[in-house]
Amino acid sequence: LEKGIYNVLVSDNMSEDGLKPILESATVNVVRENIYETSLPLDEVDALLIRSATTVTSELLDQMPNLRIIGRAGVGVDNVDLEAATSHGVVVINAPDGNTISTAEHTFAMLASLVRNIPQANQSMQEGRWDRKKYQGAELYGKTLGIIGFGRIGAEIAQRARAFRMNVLAFDPFLTQSRAEKNHVTAVTLDEILAQSDMLTVHTPLTKETKGLLNEKTLKQTKPGVFILNCARGGIIDEEALYHAVKSGHVRGAAIDVFEEEPAKNHPLSSLPEVITTPHIAASTSEAQQNVAESVSHEVLGYLNGKPAPHA
Numbered sequence: 001l002e003k004g005i006y007n008v009l010v011s012d013n014m015s016e017d018g019l020k021p022i023l024e025s026a027t028v029n030v031v032r033e034n035i036y037e038t039s040l041p042l043d044e045v046d047a048l049l050i051r052s053a054t055t056v057t058s059e060l061l062d063q064m065p066n067l068r069i070i071g072r073a074g075v076g077v078d079n080v081d082l083e084a085a086t087s088h089g090v091v092v093i094n095a096p097d098g099n100t101i102s103t104a105e106h107t108f109a110m111l112a113s114l115v116r117n118i119p120q121a122n123q124s125m126q127e128g129r130w131d132r133k134k135y136q137g138a139e140l141y142g143k144t145l146g147i148i149g150f151g152r153i154g155a156e157i158a159q160r161a162r163a164f165r166m167n168v169l170a171f172d173p174f175l176t177q178s179r180a181e182k183n184h185v186t187a188v189t190l191d192e193i194l195a196q197s198d199m200l201t202v203h204t205p206l207t208k209e210t211k212g213l214l215n216e217k218t219l220k221q222t223k224p225g226v227f228i229l230n231c232a233r234g235g236i237i238d239e240e241a242l243y244h245a246v247k248s249g250h251v252r253g254a255a256i257d258v259f260e261e262e263p264a265k266n267h268p269l270s271s272l273p274e275v276i277t278t279p280h281i282a283a284s285t286s287e288a289q290q291n292v293a294e295s296v297s298h299e300v301l302g303y304l305n306g307k308p309a310p311h312a
């Protein structure tokens, strides 16, 4: 390789348009192949671009001595062993803004679909039925939406919920009174949000603190007939506990986009008629994918060429 030419491996599927900054750069050789199958020797990779399908372990990093930066085209970096990256001297950056709107819109679409049984009713029509009684739903108007995790996505959801005239509660240990007021939500404790919400949606990262936040015990604290949503990260809600809570009728319905293990084909939750599931597509819009790919491409390119990485 010529001096000054960096090898960038794009391991997951990413927007062509968004990758333009690196694809058009003269200092970079871009290889768009899965890391487990690539023809590029791993010890020659200078930068790695990923979404959620690639898991970066310490063992993988051992094979990449030249690696300087990992760009995560999305928000969550739970698929990267951050401690191992640090000890290998590898910087990890994400794209924290690019898919906020898409994720909030998907969550809201899931919420509206859930309370009106739209996917189930559609399926029944496709199967030749006309079941008007079976699909009686509930209004969002006047209901209380509990948002657990009030970051960018949580705040966008709150805005949409207000447009539907819902009351919005938020639980987040980092939520200040002034941010709550600015966003017209009521800041409450975990116990309060569990007890008072008609619909509960989680928007935290997956960390030691949030893993299993909704579990057998906390699900029991929710209102009978509650609706539960997870378009954030698999594992924040204990899947087995949710399954049983739906089966028992305590949870009236759930909308789930993310799973403890992905791909999640033939997942037990997908078999329940009260649960609607999508295959981790909240951020899958052309707009969000262009945004996140562009953001990481710019930042990775800058870093390889000696600039600081703002989203490290």
Ligand code: MLT
Residues within 6 Å of the ligand: 051, 052, 073, 074, 075, 076, 077, 099, 283
């Ligand atoms: C994210 O963390 O940004 C999302 O899960 C989106 C993705 O993996 O594409």
